Amino acid sequence: MNERSVTLRDVAKRAGVHPATASRALNEETRARGLVNSDTVARVMQAARELNYSPDPVARSLKTRRSHTVGVLIPDLTNPLFPPIIRGIEDRLAQSGYVALLGNTDNDPDREKLVLSGMRTRRVDGLVLATARRRYSVLSELNMGDLPIVLVNRVVEDRALPSVATDDAAGIAMAVTHLVSLGHTRIAHVAGPQELSTGAGRLSGFIMAMEAAGLEVGSESITYAENFSVAAGTKCCRELVAHKLHPTAIVAGNDMLAIGCYQALEESGLKCPADVSVVGFNDISFSSRLSPPLTSVRFPHYQVGIEVAQLILERIQAPTAPTKVLFLPPELVVRGSTAKVATP
Amino acid sequence: MNERSVTLRDVAKRAGVHPATASRALNEETRARGLVNSDTVARVMQAARELNYSPDPVARSLKTRRSHTVGVLIPDLTNPLFPPIIRGIEDRLAQSGYVALLGNTDNDPDREKLVLSGMRTRRVDGLVLATARRRYSVLSELNMGDLPIVLVNRVVEDRALPSVATDDAAGIAMAVTHLVSLGHTRIAHVAGPQELSTGAGRLSGFIMAMEAAGLEVGSESITYAENFSVAAGTKCCRELVAHKLHPTAIVAGNDMLAIGCYQALEESGLKCPADVSVVGFNDISFSSRLSPPLTSVRFPHYQVGIEVAQLILERIQAPTAPTKVLFLPPELVVRGSTAKVATP
DNA sequence: CAGATTTCTACAAACGATTGCTATGATTGC
DNA sequence: GCAATCATAGCAATCGTTTGTAGAAATCTG
Structure with a gap:
């Protein structure tokens, strides 16, 4: 017994x-x-x-100083972007006998510090960060310089850290090209927070793509969301439609912001896509079930998780290996939220 | 340094x-x-x-045989039901210096066994199971009889294990009552897998509520889904609409099945809610953004997580404490997928 | 004030594995 | 045939804590 x-x-x-x-x-x-x-x-x-x-892994860890554990920091598990990534990470880690330790930061630097120091005392062998701001100070503060790290879906400015992400600029370009092909010329952007790499990358991608299409992008065609939330999207979209430039299409920084746009458009009695087309980013699950089904830039979330885990394992094996920066290709999923521009 | x-x-x-x-x-x-x-x-x-x-928690664990870690088994993190629960669990555990170790089983008994034995060798102090079938053999098989266990959102038949869940029967009853008040009499049920406690509990809740409303429930008004998936819901709903009883309302075993119903109705040219009303269960996020917005039975997911963690911590402290079974009250969220029955 | 009792602190042995070093034969070379 | 080499396996220390027990002060008791 x-x-x-x-x-x-x-x-x-x-x-x-x-x-x-x-x-x-x-x-x-x-x-x-x-x-x-x-x-x-x-x-x-x-x-x-x-x-x-x-x-006994505990006894082994004590002697070998390896916990076979990697810490995974995300803003919020409840954000539908993360579960598939996490699954990818966990599945790949499990193959090598590792487990993931999740930590939610709610984008709060203090909480982040707390969680990180908890992970350090738990002696994680590596760290996966989905929370990185563009400039990253927390790590050095906490003196975890020697710990292998990989970023997900975020890139630090100087690319000094290994990371896995999608090509934001390319994704946005696909969205813009799509809209242009539908005849849109007054295209606005609801930009995500600029201190996040995705927010900044997608904004600059938007500007580049617009220029490439020969379209002017004035300051009134861009609004900045405080965070990647539905509410922030609504707020931004309200500004856009109130302004004199009446955009016929909106490229949102992500799906949450796009959904926020839906709401603002509804409020102002504008129809999507008849009056305004909307494109999101991430293609979270159920975006095909929205009303209207959301056109969005998709990238392979689960696969991102797999690759991230792969990378962190590699770095745990060989901490001094070259710093890989991996981009997975995005893909535009066209659905009902984009349509030909109405002939004026 | x-x-x-x-x-x-x-x-x-x-x-x-x-x-x-x-x-x-x-x-x-x-x-x-x-x-x-x-x-x-x-x-x-x-x-x-x-x-x-x-x-050093490792050294401490070695000596004390406690890992300050609890294993959390779920079918699939990607199912939007779980993230808020998990957050609740993690947040409460963190308060007491514990962490959660996630394990996805994909409802595969073999995988479940694998994950469980992994958790045992990792010396988890307790186990939270969101995967329990009604009769539960895996645990005894794996000889983890002495490990504290709490079930989430599932109850074993004899209630021999502590658990936290919502009152499925009460929730379904609210759905049925709502439909009846809208004038529906031909109400069908897309039942979840009967080996899962939620599947069985909701079905029997449906039958009881129907009888309480004085409505007949024949065998043709119930279909059984193989699992809680959109595809299974579609399949079941197809059967329902093909059959001679033309239901004017469908109570689905959960939101996934309900979304599946949407699809089947669409295929058959039926409008929801004009022709057929649909009610879901769980009120997953974004169900308010579906088309039409889904009427669903909601229960406080995050709070469930909190309570579960609370319970497992209690049992870790005092393994012989009485077996609590906690029910959290459900609530019907009425949205656009239910409407008055069309006058024939 | 001697002896019994109480308080504290030190010692040492765990917990279960890993690993540098040493010891033992066996094998080889000359 | 003896020294040097090699292949294995054993010894013991170690990782950083916790905890039973013993012993030295300190306090109390009559």
């Missing part, structure tokens, strides 16, 4: 060897280095199997 | 005491038992503060 959990000593005793030998026999690397006879290896493994031995 | 992490020995040395004394001085309980002089307590705590000491 309450079988006292079987330890390495038990295995060793059963195999008739010293615990140290048993340890080496069960350890891939030392075995490979030929430090132990293949006969005894077989005997030990047999014993381990018979006893259904599994090593 | 690379300050060798400060250990208990350092603190002890600085305070001029033996490490054991330092340990006791820093430990709430032993201190309370008066095992150490209050002077030395002060001195040790001072030293600890000066050195910015934080105990």
Whole structure:
């Protein structure tokens, strides 16, 4: 019943060897280095199997200083962007015997510091940050300089940290091109927070794409959201429609902002897409079920998670490996929220 | 820079005491038992503060056999029902210095076994299960009988395990009553998987509520979904509309199934809510943004998470405490997917 | 004031693994 | 045939805590 959990000593005793030998026999690397006879290896493994031995990760961690754990910091799990990414991360980590420790920061620097220091004392082997501001000070403050780090969906300004993200500019360009092909010329942008890399990247992508299309982009065609929320989107969109430039299309910084636009348009009696087309970014689940179904820039969330985990594992193995910055291609999913511009 | 992490020995040395004394001085309980002089307590705590000491949880776990970690098993993080629950759990756990270890099972018993045994070797102090079938064998199989367990959103048949959930029957009853008050009499049910407690509880709630309303519920007014997915909902709804009983309202086992109904209705050229009203369950985020906005039974997800964490913490403290079964009240959110029955 | 009792603190042994070093045969070279 | 080399396995220390026990002060008791 309450079988006292079987330890390495038990295995060793059963195999008739010293615990140290048993340890080496069960350890891939030392075995490979030929430090132990293949006969005894077989005997030990047999014993381990018979006893259904599994090593105590706690004891192991204490000695090896590795927890086989990586901390994953996100603003808020409730944001539908993150669950698929997290699943990707966890699935890939599990393959290598690692687990993820989640931490929600709610975009609050204090909370972020708290969570981070908690992760440090829990001795995570690496850190995945989906919360990075463009300039990142928290890390150095907390003296976790030696910890492997990978960013998700965010890039720091100087690209000094490895990261996985989609090409924001390319995605926005696809949106703009799509709108232009529908005949739109008065295209506005609801920009996300500029201290976040996505917010800034998408704004500059918007400007570049507009210029490439030969369209003017004045200051009145851009509004800045305080954060990536529905409410902020509504607020911004209200400004846009109130202004004299009557945009026929809006490129939102993400889907939340786009949904906010829906609401503001409704309030002002404008129809989407008949009067104003709207494009989002992220293609969160259920965006196809919105009314109207949202045209959005999609990128492979789950795959991003996989790649992130891959990267952090690599860096844990070889902390000094070159700093990879990986971009996954975006894709425009055209749905009902964009339409040909109404002939005036 | 690379300050060798400060250990208990350092603190002890600085305070001029033996490490054991330092340990006791820093430990709430032993201190309370008066095992150490209050002077030395002060001195040790001072030293600890000066050195910015934080105990190594790994070493501590090794000795105390407690990991300050609880495993949380869910079918799929991607299901929008779970993120708010998880946040509740994590937030409450964090308050007590615990962390959650997530595990996705995809409703696959094998995967479930795998994840569970992983959690056991990681020495979780407790288990939160959102995946429980009505009869639960996996646990005994894995010989984790002594581990504290709490169920979320699921109840086992004999209520032998503590759990937190909403009152499924009451929620469904609210839905049925609402529909009846709108004049509906031909009300059908898309039932979830019957091996899950929610599936079964909502079905029996449906039957009871219908009888209470004096309405017949024949076998043709119930279809069974294989799982809680949009696709399964579509399939079931197709059957319902194809059948001779032409229901004017459908109570779906959850929101996913309800969305599936939307799709099937659309296919058959039926309008919701003009021709058929639909009610969901869970009120996942964005259900208000669906087309039409979904009427759904809501319960406080985040709060459920809080309560669950509370319960598992209690049980970790006192494993033999009485088995609480907590029900949180549901609430009907009426939106655009339900309407008065069309006069025939 | 001697002895019994109470308070505290130090010692040392765990917890379960890993790992540098040493010891033992066996093997080889000359 | 003896020294040097090599392949294995054992010994013991260690990671950073916690905790049972022993012993030294300090306090109390009669």
